[in-house]
Amino acid sequence: MFSKEKTLGAMLGGIILMLAWYLLALLVDRPIIPNPIDVFIQIGEIFQVKMAVHVAYSLMRIVEGVAIAFLIGVPLGFMMGYFEKADRILAPLIYFSYPIPKIALLPIIMVLFGLGETSKIIMIVLIIVFQIIITARDAVKDIPAQTFYSLQSLGAGKLQIFTEIVAPAALPEVLTATRLALGTAISILFFTETFGTQYGMGFFIMDSWLRVNYLDMYAGIVVLSFIGFCLFVSIDYLERKICSWR
Amino acid sequence: MIKIEDLSVYYKWKDQEIMALDRLSIDIKSGEIYTFIGPSGCGKSTLLYVLSGIKKEYEGRVSINGRDIDPKAQRIGLILQNYGLVPWKTVYQNAMLGRKIKKEPTVMDEYSRYIFQRLGIDDLLHRYPKELSGGQQQRVAIARAFLLKPDLLLMDEPFSALDAITREEIQELFLNIWKEHQVTTVFITHSVDEALYLGSNIVVLSPAPGRVLGNIKNPCFMMDNLRSRDEYQLMSNQLRNSIKH
Numbered sequence: 236m237f238s239k240e241k242t243l244g245a246m247l248g249g250i251i252l253m254l255a256w257y258l259l260a261l262l263v264d265r266p267i268i269p270n271p272i273d274v275f276i277q278i279g280e281i282f283q284v285k286m287a288v289h290v291a292y293s294l295m296r297i298v299e300g301v302a303i304a305f306l307i308g309v310p311l312g313f314m315m316g317y318f319e320k321a322d323r324i325l326a327p328l329i330y331f332s333y334p335i336p337k338i339a340l341l342p343i344i345m346v347l348f349g350l351g352e353t354s355k356i357i358m359i360v361l362i363i364v365f366q367i368i369i370t371a372r373d374a375v376k377d378i379p380a381q382t383f384y385s386l387q388s389l390g391a392g393k394l395q396i397f398t399e400i401v402a403p404a405a406l407p408e409v410l411t412a413t414r415l416a417l418g419t420a421i422s423i424l425f426f427t428e429t430f431g432t433q434y435g436m437g438f439f440i441m442d443s444w445l446r447v448n449y450l451d452m453y454a455g456i457v458v459l460s461f462i463g464f465c466l467f468v469s470i471d472y473l474e475r476k477i478c479s480w481r
Numbered sequence: 482m483i484k485i486e487d488l489s490v491y492y493k494w495k496d497q498e499i500m501a502l503d504r505l506s507i508d509i510k511s512g513e514i515y516t517f518i519g520p521s522g523c524g525k526s527t528l529l530y531v532l533s534g535i536k537k538e539y540e541g542r543v544s545i546n547g548r549d550i551d552p553k554a555q556r557i558g559l560i561l562q563n564y565g566l567v568p569w570k571t572v573y574q575n576a577m578l579g580r581k582i583k584k585e586p587t588v589m590d591e592y593s594r595y596i597f598q599r600l601g602i603d604d605l606l607h608r609y610p611k612e613l614s615g616g617q618q619q620r621v622a623i624a625r626a627f628l629l630k631p632d633l634l635l636m637d638e639p640f641s642a643l644d645a646i647t648r649e650e651i652q653e654l655f656l657n658i659w660k661e662h663q664v665t666t667v668f669i670t671h672s673v674d675e676a677l678y679l680g681s682n683i684v685v686l687s688p689a690p691g692r693v694l695g696n697i698k699n700p701c702f703m704m705d706n707l708r709s710r711d712e713y714q715l716m717s718n719q720l721r722n723s724i725k726h
Contacts, residue, residue: 381563385625388533388559388635389582390552399578403569480569480609 266449274453281454289455292434294462296352297424300359301417301466308364309409312371317401322372329368337361338423350431358427363416370412374405407478414470421463436462483509483532483633483665487541489690490527500690501527504541507684507693511546514659514666514702516680518673519724524691525669529637532667533559545633556583558626558664560639564618566610572621573606579629593628599658600624616647623655627662634666640675652678656703673720677701677713685723695723 253271260270278286315322341358348354378400386396428437436459443451490502501524509515517525530536531543534552543550558579559565566575576597577587597603600620610618619639626634640648656679659666670676676683681702685695697720701712 381561381565382567384530384533384535384561385559385565385567385578386582387535388552388557389579389629390534390554390557391582395582399582400567403567478569480611 269449269453273450274457277450278454278457281451282458286439286454286458289434289436289439290458290462292432293424293428293436293459296355296428296435297359297417297420297462297466300356300424301363301413301420303356304360304364304367304416304420305409305413307360308367309371312368312409313375313397313401313405315368316372316375316405317397329365333365333369338426341427345431355424355427355432359420359423362423363420366416366419367409367412371405371409374408375401378404407474407481410470410474410477414467414474417463417466417470421459425459482511482546483667484544484547485509485541486543488528488531488543489540490524490531490536490538492527502531502539503690503692505686505691505693506541507696509665509667510682511665512663513681514668514679515682515684516668516670516676516699517684517686518670518676518720519686519691519694520688521671522689523686524689525671525686526637528691529559529635529667529669532633533557533635555633556629556631558629558631558634560619560622560626560634560636562638562642564610564615564622566618566621566625568610570609571606572602572608572610572613575610575621576602576606576624576628579625583629593624596624596627596658600654614647615643616651619643619651620654623651623658627658627664630662631664634664636666636668638669638671641670641672655679660703673717673724674708676720677716678707683720685720 256271260268311325315325338358340361341354344354344357344361348357382400382404383396386399391399424435425437425440428435429441432438436455440452440455440459443449443455485505485507488502488505489500491498492501493499505524505528517528519525527536531539532545532550534550534557545555548554567578570578573589574581576593580587594603597606600623602617602620602624605613605617605621610621613621622639640651643651652675668675668679670679677699678701680699683695683697683699684693685697686692687694699716701707701710701716704710704712707713
């Protein structure tokens with residue numbers, strides 16, 4: 236599915252990144268920047284022993300958060316894009332709540348939903364769902380009117396127009412938005428995992444930092460980045476598979 | 482027969498009501514091709530949108546074989562200037578879309594195979610529209626319309642985006658297939674040549690708001706070597722004059 240060039244490019248990027256890191260480590264020559272080889276050896280040593288459980292927690296939260304945001308955002312956005320009335324009612328709400336720094340609502344969410352899983356996932360959903368709603372709505376609105384004409388003249392019902400035109404036309408952009416929202420989701424995840432839990436990569440990284448175990452800390456950062464990369468690539472793959480007509 | 486009586490259509494534009502069609506009346510006989518010609522913005526496309534059930538707000542009466550327009554009940558084939566193909570479906574899926582919407586089988590049958598061959602797209606069935614030339618895309622749109630076996634064929638400047646050579650080729654191809662089926666057709670064009678070549682009847686519309694200026698039985702219809710004949714030149718001049726007035 237992926238072209239050779241792209242894979243080669245990604246590998247080259249990785250190598251350059253590692254090289255830069257290595258040089259930086261030599262240059263600074265302090266424990267706060269360990270060299271990448273030591274970090275990768277560390278990952279090999281601690282992954283199964285103490286990191287895997289944190290990976291599992293983080294992965295679960297992020298997949299749940301993104302999936303819920305997708306399941307709420309896409310139907311809502313499609314509805315707003317397709318039905319003028321829904322847009323008129325909901326647009327002002329979205330418009331005003333979009334700029335609120337939702338991360339600042341964390342204390343409220345935590346009081347209402349506790350320190351556990353629920354409030355972490357709610358934070359992720361709350362922050363990325365707006366991007367998905369707005370992209371889904373705009374994607375539907377951008378479908379040229381003429382695309383609908385052929386189906387209307389055939390006497391297609393609302394459901395048929397939806398499955399034949401609205402969904403396939405808007406899906407690629409929605410997937411792109413989800414892919415981009417993933418980066419945001421990982422940042423929020425990290426932030427929410429720094430308190431109220433003993434599991435998750437956020438906890439692992441901060442805990443290692445407090446124990447001045449920089450090798451563990453870097454191992455955590457590398458693994459968290461790798462999780463993000465894998466999710467990113469999976470959505471990219473899905474996008475290509477579903478939208479091969481593009 | 483399509484009966485149009487006192488059809489007026491208004492468009493809203495910046496809080497203003499703009500009249501697109503002004504009490505247009507005409508009878509369109511079954512089994513004929515009516516080419517509608519007139520200056521740009523005269524409401525030709527609007528007329529088509531009314532007939533295809535896309536535009537539902539209008540004054541006057543429009544009926545197809547004595548019944549109100551209802552795209553669910555009637556079989557209407559619509560062919561647009563931009564082909565109206567959906568980019569995420571293959572040529573085959575696009576061509577079968579009409580049948581799919583009508584909840585009819587979409588498997589390849591003898592008739593569809595014949596139409597694909599006739600239009601020369603039988604080798605392209607698994608391609609996506611973006612991989613086709615404009616002419617090929619329009620062939621797919623024509624295939625879709627004919628596969629539906631429509632009661633009424635509506636065409637909105639379908640060939641005007643094509644280059645001159647491809648256009649004449651497809652005009653001829655269309656006419657040949659049409660002869661075999663004799664579907665009642667409303668064909669919108671701004672080209673005098675096209676109106677003469679394809680129309681058994683030619684309707685001249687006025688500048689906006691559109692009214693019928695003339696409804697002529699085309700003596701040149703289906704003549705051999707039409708474009709080199711005197712009748713063609715004569716009619717062509719006559720038409721050009723009537724559009725100017």
